[in-house]
Amino acid sequence: MTTADITSADPSADPAAWGARHAHDPTVVRDDDGTYYMFSTDSVANSEYIPIGVHIRTSADLIKWAYAGTAFDGVPGPAAEWSGAKGLWAPEVVRWESGDWHMYYSASTFGTNTSAIGLAVAPSPSGPWQDRGLVVATRAGQHSQNAIDAAVTFDADGAPWLTYGSFFSGICILPLNRTSGLPLVEGDLGAAIARRPKSVEGAVEGAFILRRPEDGRYVLFASYDSLFSTYNVRVAVADAITGPYRDVRGVAMTDLDAPPASVGTKVLGSHQFDGGTAWLAPGHNSVLTQDGPDGSPEHFMVHHVRFAADPTEHVVQLRRLFFNAAGWPVVSPQQFAGREAETLPTPEQVAGTWQVLRFDPESTELVPAVAAELVSGVPMVSDGTPALARLRIAGEQDGSGEAVELDAVVFGSWDPVRARSALSFSGIDQHGVAWSGTKGGVS
Incomplete structure (x- = not known):
């Protein structure tokens, strides 16, 4: 069967037709020329025919997205050898102090913590991406951590920290070398900053930490429950990047004694407006921060979500992210549609x-x-x-x-x-x- 035969029988197998669909675990960055780049997991419903190697999309306006290929030709050797992974998950892309771009990607087999987070470097989000090997690696039966879902945050002193983890023993954080982007201490697996009890299978993953210079605090976003059906986004804050992270009610994200559903302030979950699409299981978010029209920072929550009518179909959404008077993040109930579309004709x-x-x-x-x-x-x-x-x-x-x-x-x-x-x-x-x-x- 030729590619033409496949895409004719199943349009979802043609990346040119995807737009923001079939993107999972997304992160978005903006290059110097104003182009936005989205990086996401190698995952669509028709997985037999998808390209492998971190999907890349581009956009001029954060609304319309065009598929732009993959960062790699398959799974990089060290990550494949360690994990046996057939695809890559949850890429995190950040601008480094040197001016280069760093990508932290995950390689794992679903359901096991034999996993690895690798590092690749490029002069631009468009590449070319050069693999630099493994950053964190975990193995079933040897480690309790799970080396997936990487995110990087620079603290108040400009030092980089890696946040990662999924189920198993929860979310961990460790310091990175400011030059290489590798762990500051070789072999360091970090310390736990969020976890959940075995009664809910430890269901927390997809973490992201946003530093707020306005109040000096760090905001932890994490996804709870099942990525297939009940995903929801929770937040907590801390005065130090290493925690402790507490929700609005003061409960720590590492508290295993509190009722599991009560921990973390839930800011987004499955929902439907009257006459609108029913959105299921939003989660695994990152945050895009850029200068707004008045020069002050503006934030967008970037996440994937499923269609309740067909949960095998998922799509990326961007939502405006704001902070209330008490400094807590709050999320728009509507997708971002562009400033012009969101401007009211009259007060x-x-x-x-x-x-x-x-x-x-x-x-x-x-x-x-x-x-x-x-x-x-x-x-x-x-x-x-x-x-x-x-x-x-x-x-x-x-x-x-x-x-x-x-x-x-x-x-x-x-x-x-x-x-x-x-x-x-x-x-x-x-x-x-x-x-x-x-x-x-x-x-």
Whole structure:
């Protein structure tokens, strides 16, 4: 069978037709010329025909993505020899102090912790990528850690740290050499900063740490539960990059005695707006940070998500990421559609009927939007420019018998159901539960 025969019978086998579909565990960077590059796991439904070697896509606007090939021709030798992997997972790409780009990729066989994280270096995100061998390697029966899902963060002094891990003994962090990008101490497997009990199979992975110069804190993002069905994104913060990381309620991400579903502040999970697509199992996020229109940093959460109607199909989404008055990350309920599309034609009252989502940390169910009346602590008119707000949801929306008070951000978004710009909000209530919503009634 020829390639033409395959793609004619199954369009998903043709990378040119993918766009942002069939991308898993994504990270996005911006090159000096303004081009965005997305790197992702070698995974689509029709795995027999996909190219191997870290998928690369490019975009000029963070909305339309074009497949641009692979970083490698297969699995690099040292990683393949150690792990026996047939493909590569969860690439992390960062600009190094030298000006070069470093890629940390994972090689593993699903379900085992015989895994390795390798390093490749290139002068540009477009390559060519030169493999530099293994950074961290773990083996079943010998180690409790699992060397996958790498992420790199530079601390306040500019020193690089590697975060990695999945299930088994959780998320670990270790210092890297500022020049080579290899472990500062050869063979170091790091220390645990997040883990979950055996009762939930230790289900935590896909970690990413964002440093916030504004308050000196570090924000840990991690995905809980099953990547196939119940993935959700949790956050915690710490004053030091090595932790301890605590959620809004002060619970440590290493606490094995607390109820497993209660740990970590859940900021994104499966959800559906009225008349819209049902999105299942969002997770394994990274964060793209760049200068916004006013010169201050703006953040985008980059993650994959599945279609509830067909969970074998997944796609990458980018969502605006903001910080509320207390310094906690909150995520847009809508995909990023471009600044022009998210600009309101005229300012609007915040008070009114909204479709709202409540991300109950105790539930893994898909959350349907419900109608709610939203008012601001101080009467507020918004043109969509991101603004801090104290909001109140009228009525007993959470079953507590009291009104919901939110430390929130109000901003412009694009409502895909009504094909118009709209006001959205995202915030955290007095009980440490995240809410988000878009203005407009539920039909």
